[in-house]
Amino acid sequence: MKIVVPLKVAASPDESAKIEGNALDESSLEWNLNEWDTFSVEAALQLSEAHGGEVVVVSLGGDEVEDGLLTALAMGADRAIQINVEDETHKLDAISTARVLAKAVESESADLILCGVMSSDGVSAGVGTALAALLDLPRVAVVNHIDYSDGQLSVRRELEGGLLEEISLVTPALLTIQTGINEPRYANLRGIRAASSKPREELTIERLGLDEDALADGSATVQALALPPVSEGAEILEGDAQDVAARIAQIIKSKVGS
Amino acid sequence: MSGVLVIAEARQGALRDISFELITAAREISAAGSITVALIGSDPGLAAQLNATGVSEVITIASPVDHFEPHVSAAAVGRLVDELSPAVVLAGHTIDSLGFGAAVAAVKDAGFASDVTSLAWDGALTVQRGLYGDKFLQTLTFPGKETVVILVRPGTFGATSPGNGSANVRPGADVDASAVRSRHTGYREPEVGDVDITKADFLLAIGRGAGAEDESDLEPYYELAERIGATLVSSRPLVDAGLVPSARQVGQSGKTVAPKVYLALGVSGAVQHLIGMRKADTIIAVNTDPSAPIFGAAHYGSHADLSDVADALKDAFS
Structure with missing residues (x-):
């Protein structure tokens, strides 16, 4: 089976992060393979190990994308597609990202596409579901268990409150993968060495026949980025750990009674 | 383009709180037009509860299957968007809506924002949502979009009291069986541990x-x-x-x-x-x-x- 795994390399701002215009100062951002996507890569690798096949990872963005794809290749993915966003200021939203991914992967005719439920930075949780719709694939969102046999998928969807729903569907299909579904492997030294010689294809949005400027307008326009309003928030307990513990003990005793 | 279409959510025979929170959210942008609530694939008897203050119409849509099915919901919402041309579609940022909200937005080329925590209407929609684990707050607008699909964070708005409204309650067209693309085979209750x-x-x-x-x-x-x-x-x-x-x-x-x-x-x-x-x-x-x-x-x-x-x-x- 061929499994395509779209990945995001997600930004996390450090404590010095400053707002510049409608975005964060690039120098304060650290880039890592999105946490949810480590689980979708692992799920794809486990399925291909059990049933045979190929795992293709795909990502779009700026220079940061390469390291994320190499990480997935080092974990064991077979091939990567890197889609370069030419204009660094173009931060594509979930729907536009899905449009680019749809163009890039439609010719792959994947049996299964596995996306992370969401990204830790944008938290839209929209790319996978939009991608499925654009490719006209059946989908299940927020999956935490997969059984596969001969084109049949039996999956569990994780509902609120820990309730699980069991669902069956046939491939080709798209699933969005929840954290905790498996234990993502770390790339070992051999994997890391092998990664750099695995096939990597570089594309641009233009070469996919899409207009990057039009996509950048996307499904929403960012008017502002700000710090959230300061809530009344917590009374901060001062002093060293002893003082803090003494105050906490006092609060506990007065509220719970003992 | 006017009006707000609210997508109610039910599970295991009961409406979920988010349905009534969405009605409150819709009332906050009532300047966008009248409020229609859609109940898709659930017991139409629940519609009476959705007939809450401020709601103009409740539309019940029969599904070919007994349980939530994301492709049925996407088809039903897509058709309501065609019929009603709402300025705003409100659904929950919930597990169910994550299965169809972005699909409707992509297919209809609508505006889209999820995990939204505030909404305002001033001739056009403005929303806010958290980024980077809520350490930053983003403000979004949707220029040029005739319809905007918004997924609202649960627990952000208080719930409107059920019933007491004066809405017109009517059935909408059924969703065809061909829309169904996955099959519910059961629920598993959460693990019971050694401690409650x-x-x-x-x-x-x-x-x-x-x-x-x-x-x-x-x-x-x-x-x-x-x-x-x-x-x-x-x-x-x-x-x-x-x-x-x-x-x-x-x-x-x-x-x-x-x-x-x-x-x-x-x-x-x-x-x-x-x-x-x-x-x-x-x-x-x-x-x-x-x-x-x-x-x-x-x-x-x-x-x-x-x-x-x-x-x-x-x-x-x-």
């Missing part, structure tokens, strides 16, 4: 910041909990890592708790966690990151090193 954390008066919660890498790293926290008379619970990452049983998970995908005291050690306060514990009477948070969102929910906070505080606390209760 919803009954405890005092919870000690540990999060990723506790730095636990295997189960033995948690022993000091279980000991601390026992010493101070608390029940140990955790946020999602430690459950995902298999270190804490899921019966002890607090949050959207775990349990919702309301103890007298909630002492959170190394919990950052992701929104999915806050949803499960913000009703605690007294929340105390210890986290070295002063910008951790948990401090927005807590009554008392400390930025001290949590293992030092844990040790000192153990002594204070000896």
Whole structure:
């Protein structure tokens, strides 16, 4: 089976992060393979190990994308597609990202596409579901268990409150993968060495026949980025750990009674 | 383009709270036009409850299947968008809506924003949503979009009281059986653990910041909990890592708790966690990151090193 795994390399701002215009100062951002996507890569690798096949990872963005794809290749993915966003200021939203991914992967005719439920930075949780719709694939969102046999998928969807729903569907299909579904492997030294010689294809949005400027307008326009309003928030307990513990003990005793 | 279309949500025969929160949200942007509520694939008897103050019309849409099915919902919402041309479609930022909201937006070339925490209408829609774990707040508009699909964060708006409205309740066209592309085969109830954390008066919660890498790293926290008379619970990452049983998970995908005291050690306060514990009477948070969102929910906070505080606390209760 061929499994395509779209990945995001997600930004996390450090404590010095400053707002510049409608975005964060690039120098304060650290880039890592999105946490949810480590689980979708692992799920794809486990399925291909059990049933045979190929795992293709795909990502779009700026220079940061390469390291994320190499990480997935080092974990064991077979091939990567890197889609370069030419204009660094173009931060594509979930729907536009899905449009680019749809163009890039439609010719792959994947049996299964596995996306992370969401990204830790944008938290839209929209790319996978939009991608499925654009490719006209059946989908299940927020999956935490997969059984596969001969084109049949039996999956569990994780509902609120820990309730699980069991669902069956046939491939080709798209699933969005929840954290905790498996234990993502770390790339070992051999994997890391092998990664750099695995096939990597570089594309641009233009070469996919899409207009990057039009996509950048996307499904929403960012008017502002700000710090959230300061809530009344917590009374901060001062002093060293002893003082803090003494105050906490006092609060506990007065509220719970003992 | 006018009006607000609310997509109600039901599960196992009952409407979920988000349905009534969405009606409140729709009333906040009533300048966008009249409010229509759609109930898709559920018992039409539930429509009476959705006939709440401010709602003009409730449309019940029959589904070929008995359970939520994301492709049926997408087809039904897509058709309502064609029929009603609403300016805004409101659904929950819930597990069900994550299965169809973005699909409708992509196919209809609509505006889209999810996990939205505030809405305003001033001739056009403006919304706000959190980024980077709610450390920043983004303001979005949707120029040129005839319809905007918005997924609203649960618990953000108060729930409108059910019923008491004067809406016209009518059936909409059925969704054809060909829309169905997945099959519900059953539910699995959450694991029952050795402890019911919803009954405890005092919870000690540990999060990723506790730095636990295997189960033995948690022993000091279980000991601390026992010493101070608390029940140990955790946020999602430690459950995902298999270190804490899921019966002890607090949050959207775990349990919702309301103890007298909630002492959170190394919990950052992701929104999915806050949803499960913000009703605690007294929340105390210890986290070295002063910008951790948990401090927005807590009554008392400390930025001290949590293992030092844990040790000192153990002594204070000896």
